[in-house]
Each structure stands twice: as C-alpha cells, then as structure tokens.
Amino acid sequence: MMLERAExxxxxxxRVPGPPGLLAAVIGITSDMLAAARAHEWASVTxxxxxxxxxxxxxxAEPVKPEYSEVxxxxxxxxxxxxxxxxxxxxxxxxxxxxxxxxxxKNGPKLAHYLEVQx
Numbered sequence: 023m024m025l026e027r028a029e030x031x032x033x034x035x036x037r038v039p040g041p042p043g044l045l046a047a048v049i050g051i052t053s054d055m056l057a058a059a060r061a062h063e064w065a066s067v068t069x070x071x072x073x074x075x076x077x078x079x080x081x082x083a084e085p086v087k088p089e090y091s092e093v094x095x096x097x098x099x100x101x102x103x104x105x106x107x108x109x110x111x112x113x114x115x116x117x118x119x120x121x122x123x124x125x126x127x128k129n130g131p132k133l134a135h136y137l138e139v140q141x
Contacts (some may be wrong), residue, residue, distance in 0.1 A: 029053075031097050042090055044081040045097045048074055052104045059111040067108075 032053075035046035051074045058066040086094050 031093075031100060035093070035097075041081050041084075041086065042093055042097075044077050045094065045101075048077050048081065049097060049101060049104070051077070052101060052108070056104060056108050056111070059108055059115070062115060064115075 032046045032049045035042040036050070037043065038046070051070050055067050055070045055074070058064075058070065
C-alpha cells in the first residue's frame with residue numbers, strides 16, 4: 023500500500039517544478055534503492071544515497087510553502103516508510119554477512135587441520 027502511495031505521489035509530482043518535483047524524484051530514487059538493496063546491489067544503493075541526499079538538501083533549502091504542506095506531509099510519510107523498509111533489508115543483509123563471517127571463523131581451524139592431514 024505504501025509503495026502504491028509513493029508511486030502515485032511520484033507520478034503526480036515528477037513534472038512539477040521546485041520542491042514537489044524534487045521530492046517526487048527523491049521518492050523515485052528511494053524506490054530504486056529499495057529494489058537494489060533487495061537484489062544485494064550495495065554499490066548502487068550507496069550511489070543513489072548520495073544523489074538522494076543532495077536532492078533532499080535542495081528540497082529543504084528553504085521553508086516549505088504553505089500550499090505544499092499537505093503534499094509534503096504525505097510524501098514524507100511515504101518516504102519514512104520506505105526508509106524503514108530499506109533499513110530492514112540492510113539489517114537482514116548485515117545479519118547474514120555476520121553469520122557467514124562467524125561460520126568462516128569456525129571453519130578456519132577445521133580447514134587448517136585438514137591441510138595438515140593432507141600434507
């Protein structure tokens with residue numbers, strides 16, 4: 023549901039000049055980051071994060087105009103939800119990598135013993 027709202031906001035505002043258009047682009051980038059994270063394409067996530075951060079800085083360089091306040095509130099709610107999903111994917115990947123590292127450490131002595139026996 024939240025991703026549908028993000029897509030609706032993005033489509034409605036991507037051609038709007040100024041902050042609403044920038045925020046729509048940020049939502050699009052965040053959606054791309056989420057897809058890349060799910061595919062474990064971390065270099066892409068990192069590159070997109072730099073672009074996203076720069077756009078957010080531009081978007082909020084000045085106070086939000088009153089006529090954009092409702093649109094921004096909705097967009098920010100969507101963006102925060104997407105960030106939570108992105109963080110969850112990142113934490114799951116981090117846990118998996120940590121477990122794999124721990125397993126490799128446990129296997130080290132076994133491998134050393136095997137190599138000793140083979141020589």
